Every structure is written in structure tokens, then in C-alpha cells.
Amino acid sequence: MSDILAAHIRRFVGFTTEEAAMLNNYASTLVVKKKSLLLQEGQVCRHNYFVEKGCLRMFFTDEKGAEQTNQFAIENWWMTDYGSYTNGSPSQFYIQAVEHSSILAFSKSTERELFTALPVLDQYFRRILEKSFGATQWRIRYIFSQSKEERYWHFCSLYPDFIQRIPQYMLASYLGLTPEYVSEIRKKKS
Amino acid sequence: MSDILAAHIRRFVGFTTEEAAMLNNYASTLVVKKKSLLLQEGQVCRHNYFVEKGCLRMFFTDEKGAEQTNQFAIENWWMTDYGSYTNGSPSQFYIQAVEHSSILAFSKSTERELFTALPVLDQYFRRILEKSFGATQWRIRYIFSQSKEERYWHFCSLYPDFIQRIPQYMLASYLGLTPEYVSEIRKKKS
């Protein structure tokens, strides 16, 4: 296992080489290819995933069977269905690799032991979650204050590199608009 | 100061009476009346607020000057603008009392000291934030899978007591619809 995660942790808290070595014992590396599923609707989400390389997305299917993307996670992001993970209840979401990816999986079953062994992780995750939650506050702000067209162009300007990595229809569902309307928007501009 | 917060902490982690006493040293109790502002747009958010009694909301004003409610916090919820709080950047949000409320304020300036003195709080906040983040995942799910009418009735069925406590127009802006449309929906049903 590489030191990508340890490096990320050190951006938030002090973390020694010994601690990093201990952390390794709790992680499984998953090399997954495009489109493979790490979690399916109905399963209990028993892992917290860290993206070393590649990209994951979380999505669900609405009553018409259409896939709605909820979140993306690229390098150095964590992803799990917290509702299912913490309560042990069946998940209503899917987690899928958008690209060929390298993922670290931490199991819920050893979580207690892990945090006891490395209490500094409590602080690390507190910080990470604060950041994620802050990002979500902004996301909701944008959803409610921008038209769908504005939302699209705004996202493109914020993440010009990322939009190259994902198909149009996935971005559309993440932003809450239809692929057809994205086409129309793009045509208008040119 | 009452023991409302200590009781809440004990729902997630072990917490002694001595620890609770120590925690008290870091909290200021604010008794605020309806409509008073704890944070204004442009200010840096320097506090994390815990609602002992009453209700807070976070909102922003869109380019047309309309208020958009982002979040509510009732008894036993925390509220802050995490983006501003953690980065020290000016906030784009307001935090306002919806009702006459009793609030505990924890200052950013003593945060480091507080978490050093009571490391168990790292774990407590990690849990709280996991829960909040999970709730937000669900909120986004609902925003993208329900029509505005469904969203309204669904919220009413989930929080029948809460909707009694807030004016219609605040709920409307929280759900992303206009007060006029809420009227129309309600008329349709009866």
C-alpha cells in the first residue's frame, strides 16, 4: 500500500510513520474497474472507502428506474453511505467506480478497534466531516439559488478538469437536470 | 447552565460529571429572542452553536434579495457555517433565531484548548457529523427524486410537530418552493 492516505491525514493532524504502519493493518486495497459496484441497494454498507486513485460515485434509482447521482469522490476523498454504515440498516444507494480505481476499504467491524488504537483519527475524521458538511451546505445553496442553466455553467467553471472525466449524463443527474437539457444549454452557448 | 448538552453527549460517548463541569467553562449561554441574528453575511463565523431550547435557522439572500433557508436546528442540534468557521473566511450565510431560544455558544478561539482538554469530544463530534452528513445525503436524494408537491407533503408527514413551529414562507424556502405554490398545494388537497 502506498502512503497516499497517510499523506492526506498529515494535512489535518500529526501522524507518525508507526501510526501509518498500524493503519495499514486495517485497510484492504481494492483495485476495481470501471462500472463495478462496491455497494448495492438493499445491502448494508459495511465499509468506508478512501479513493487513492480514480473516481467513485454514489447514486440511487428513482421510481421510474432512472439513475440519480448523489455524490462523486475523487482522489483523497472518502465515501460511504453514512446512514446505512452507522445504523447497520439496508442502503438505498449504490456506490460505483466511474473509472478504473484504487480504493482503500475500512471495515465497520474493526472500526471500534481502529479508533481505539489510533485516537487521532477521531480528530482527523471530525475535520474531514466538517469540510464535507461545509461543502454540502454550499451545494444546497447553489441548488436553491441558481437556475439549472446557471448551475451547469457554474459547475463547469469550478471543476473544468473533472467534467472531462465523467460522461455527460452522469454530470446531468448530479446537477439535477436531464441530458437533453444539457445538450440544449451547450448549443445555446456556442 | 443546565445539563442538556452533557445528556446529549452521553447518547454518543462516555462522559463524566467532571468532564461536563469542564465543558461548562467553554460555553456561553445566549438567551436570544425571535428574529435576532447570531451571524450575518460578511462576518466571520467564530462560534459553534448548540440549541438547548428553541430553534435556529441558517439562510442566505439570493440575487433578488429573497431569503432562502438552508437549514434548521432545533433542540439538541448544532449549527455553524462550517466553511467560514474552519477557514476563518467571511460567511455568506445568516444564522437567526426562529423562536425565543436558549443557545450555548462555543468559541473558535478556545476550540483547540477544549479538544485538548476533552479529547472524547473529537469522537462525539465525529459521530454527530456522520449523522448530519447522512441526513444531508437523504435531503439531496429527496430534492432530486420528488416533485415539489411531493416534497412538501413528505416533509409534513416526517415532521408534523415542527411545521407548527415555523411560518409557512420559511418552510417554503427550505423546501425550495414559493409561498404561493404552497398555498396552491394546500388548497388542492382540501
Add this chain to the structure above:
DNA sequence: CGGTCTCTTGACGGAGTTCAAAGCTAGTGG
């Protein structure tokens, strides 16, 4: 190359907004 995803186009319809004005309610001061 062949087949399956993905993206584009255009016509149509409807959910939900906007605007303006009237009706209602609750809080405040006298």
C-alpha cells in the same frame, strides 16, 4: 466492423414561478 452506449434535435406540455392585490393574523403599544 457491428452493436451498444451516449449525445443531440426538435416539438410539445405542464409543473411551478412571477406579479399584483386583497384578506388574514398576531404582536405591540396605548
Add this chain to the structure above:
DNA sequence: CCACTAGCTTTGAACTCCGTCAAGAGACCG
């Protein structure tokens, strides 16, 4: 305790953004 006023809610008509549907054009992968 009442009356006044500011703020909240309702109504209705006009309008528009954006989804839906269906069909065709590319693009990518085996």
C-alpha cells in the same frame, strides 16, 4: 384589553423553464 399595523397567507392570471418523448447521429469497445 382593544385597536392598529406590519407581516404573513391566499388568489388568480399570465408566463416560462425545463422535462418528456421519439428518433437520429456519433462514439466507443470488443
